[in-house]
Amino acid sequence: MSPQTEHEFQDRLRALYRRTGDEVDTATAARLRAARRTALEAAERPQLGRWLVPAGALTACLLAVVMIWPSAPHPARHATTSTTAISTATNDTDASDSLPPDPDSTDPALYEDMDFYAWLAQQSTTTSHTARGG
Template identity: 50%
Template sequence: MNAPMPPFVERARAAYRAAARQVDPATAARLRAARQTALAAPRAAPAWSRRVLLPAGAFAVLALALVTLWPNMRTPLPAASPVAVGESGEGELPPDPDSTDPALYQDLDFYRWLAASGQGGR
């Protein structure tokens, strides 16, 4: 169902129809030709969009990569810890795996925690 038109719309349509009847045939033919040409022309993207969108897309990818990698770049790498020097004056190296008891390697997480906490019995 069509909603009732306001009076000014009805007057505007009546004025358009009256003016359209008074257009001479040459002008009407030119208007029809222009309309057909406009409808037949493919709608191509404006030239500026091709020049702008490619660099903008590249910049967006670069910005995304930078934002993704930025937190990783700011965290410092752990410094290599120097070899601890024991009472004998020699560097304390980890024991050779072939000459140690295999039970020593069962609780490696505990030994890592013990070394990190600084409570190694010294």
């Protein structure tokens, strides 16, 4: 209902009540007052059921996050331990040059020709040794 039609409806009900209010017997008037009191009390009470569904859904989401969080992989933690192990193993070379690429984040086509990369690594070390020595 629009506000204007609702207002007109309420005006007609009030007029009807005023006209017929004197004609209602005491038993019916008592039942109407009791029904009115019950309706007003129900409207004033907080409706707990309205909040149970959203609160339950939020609780379920939070529980799912808490249950999944510890078992999720932590790539940052794993990367720092492998970086530390490799950097301590190689003393004379830079650790960032000797780290292999992360297999999860690289293109799988890079692993197709591993002999080429081994040859390339030998060439760069051979070239750097001859450049220093010569």
